[in-house]
Amino acid sequence: MLDIHGKFEIHREDYIIKVTVQGEYNDIGARAVTQGLKENIIAMDNAPFAILADMKKFDGGTPDAFSVTDEYNVWLNSKNMVAKALVFTSSVYASIYEQQIKSKSEQNIKYFDDESEARKWIDVQMQKWLSKRA
Numbered sequence: 489m490l491d492i493h494g495k496f497e498i499h500r501e502d503y504i505i506k507v508t509v510q511g512e513y514n515d516i517g518a519r520a521v522t523q524g525l526k527e528n529i530i531a532m533d534n535a536p537f538a539i540l541a542d543m544k545k546f547d548g549g550t551p552d553a554f555s556v557t558d559e560y561n562v563w564l565n566s567k568n569m570v571a572k573a574l575v576f577t578s579s580v581y582a583s584i585y586e587q588q589i590k591s592k593s594e595q596n597i598k599y600f601d602d603e604s605e606a607r608k609w610i611d612v613q614m615q616k617w618l619s620k621r622a
Contacts, residue, residue: 493517494549498524503537503570504610505529510545515552522560529567536617538610539572542603546581554588561591571613572597573606 494517496509505528509521529537549557572595576582582599596613600606 494521494553496521496524498528500528500532503532503535503614504540504607505532505537506540506542508542508545510547512547513549513553515550515556518549518553518556518560522556525560526563529564529569532568534568536568536570536614538570538614540603540606540610541572541574543574543581543585544577546576548581548584558589558591561589561595565591565594570596570617571610573600573610574598575600575603575606577601 494509494511494513496507496517498505498507498521500506505525507521507525511517513521525539572592574582574585574597576585576599586599598606598609600609
């Protein structure tokens with residue numbers, strides 16, 4: 489039996505679900521992260537939300553881990569997500585993520601190397617979304 493690879497934390501701040509990941513991921517680790525994210529999204533009861541992913545200490549994943557993440561993004565595409573900001577310090581890992589996760593093409597997603605800039609962008613995206621609904 490394989491052990492979980494990778495560590496993560498998830499918490500909600502108003503309409504932002506922040507996930508911090510670190511290490512290398514296998515499919516078991518990826519399932520744990522995506523299950524935690526799903527639980528937080530479901531708990532929001534269809535309210536609009538954004539995801540801020542701190543990937544600065546992400547060291548990559550197995551092909552199975554990326555497959556699990558892609559499946560999760562298919563599910564995510566049917567939810568009320570306004571924006572997703574991914575913070576990477578390595579452009580290599582950002583490129584790998586970009587290539588491996590095809591289902592995110594429908595998402596309002598942007599890559600950053602600074603979390604404060606990512607938060608500002610999320611706030612702007614949420615304001616735009618809210619103003620369209622007013």
